[in-house]
Amino acid sequence: MILLDGKKTSAEIKEEIAIEVAKLKEQGKKTPHLAAILVGNDGASRTYVNAKVKACEKVGFNSTLVRLEDTISEEELLSEINKLNTNNDIDGFIVQLPLPKHIDEQKVLMAVNPDKDVDGFHPTNVGKMTLNLPTFLPATPAGILELLERYNVETSGKNVVVIGRSHIVGSPMSILLSQKRTVGNATVTITHSRTKNLEAFTKEADIVVVALGVAEFLKGDMVKDGVVVIDVGITRVDDATKKNGFRLLGDVHFESVAPKASYITPVPGGVGPMTIAMLMKNTLLARERSEA
Numbered sequence: 001m002i003l004l005d006g007k008k009t010s011a012e013i014k015e016e017i018a019i020e021v022a023k024l025k026e027q028g029k030k031t032p033h034l035a036a037i038l039v040g041n042d043g044a045s046r047t048y049v050n051a052k053v054k055a056c057e058k059v060g061f062n063s064t065l066v067r068l069e070d071t072i073s074e075e076e077l078l079s080e081i082n083k084l085n086t087n088n089d090i091d092g093f094i095v096q097l098p099l100p101k102h103i104d105e106q107k108v109l110m111a112v113n114p115d116k117d118v119d120g121f122h123p124t125n126v127g128k129m130t131l132n133l134p135t136f137l138p139a140t141p142a143g144i145l146e147l148l149e150r151y152n153v154e155t156s157g158k159n160v161v162v163i164g165r166s167h168i169v170g171s172p173m174s175i176l177l178s179q180k181r182t183v184g185n186a187t188v189t190i191t192h193s194r195t196k197n198l199e200a201f202t203k204e205a206d207i208v209v210v211a212l213g214v215a216e217f218l219k220g221d222m223v224k225d226g227v228v229v230i231d232v233g234i235t236r237v238d239d240a241t242k243k244n245g246f247r248l249l250g251d252v253h254f255e256s257v258a259p260k261a262s263y264i265t266p267v268p269g270g271v272g273p274m275t276i277a278m279l280m281k282n283t284l285l286a287r288e289r290s291e292a
């Protein structure tokens with residue numbers, strides 16, 4: 001069993017980006033600048049956004065964090081987005097999800113200028129991704145592709161089962177892995193809460209991507225020997241023995257699945273850090289594109 005080490009791989013990617021940023025600065029070019037909008041006080045979202053800001057520092061980007069109360073109106077949020085759209089110093093920005101219930105998420109994502117949409121969530125960019133045209137790929141699926149590529153995991157002709165159909169992970173992951181691309185050409189089945197006899201699919205899978213948000217959902221008896229397992233889940237469970245009061249669980253029951261796996265991502269330290277590295281990559285791309 002080989003661990004797909006997202007922590008180490010993301011550090012390598014950030015190092016590569018830092019070199020590019022240093023070159024830009026040497027040439028007297030503008031420093032890439034990422035902004036993030038965080039609405040409300042959700043602990044997990046705060047942690048993710050802080051990690052994104054920290055990654056910007058690491059690679060030499062400028063960053064701006066826009067913190068807004070969870071009582072903000074949709075109109076006010078749209079106005080904040082417009083400020084970032086029109087601010088020429090900002091190369092790319094993200095609106096951290098989820099948003100409070102009174103705000104229409106789709107309306108917000110559609111307000112982001114597609115050229116600054118480094119999350120790749122705008123319908124224009126989702127459409128380009130689906131057509132395999134150059135665009136910002138959503139960071140989590142892109143991070144998974146990158147991890148598979150750097151570990152030379154073969155995907156061509158393999159049976160992939162994606163569990164979960166979210167717009168952020170499951171849906172784009174299934175599209176990307178079926179495309180004609182370096183990491184792709186797979187036969188993909190997308191499964192979800194209405195799938196009957198899910199195990200029948202996972203037991204036949206060469207690669208399983210689990211993005212369901214149910215802690216330890218995938219068990220050892222649901223997969224075959226030699227399976228490649230990508231765990232996108234990250235659930236906080238109370239743990240009084242930990243300093244912060246919680247520990248993180250993936251969507252995979254690691255103890256029973258890992259002994260059967262040829263490759264597996266750990267949680268934490270698997271997909272999570274890769275997501276952040278790919279957001280940095282998209283921000284660098286946004287900067288380079290606006291230069292062109």
Ligand code: GUN
Pocket residue numbers: 094095096097098119139140168275
């Ligand atoms: N919430 C969970 N994942 C993501 C992500 O990739 N981007 C944003 N903006 N919010 C998220």
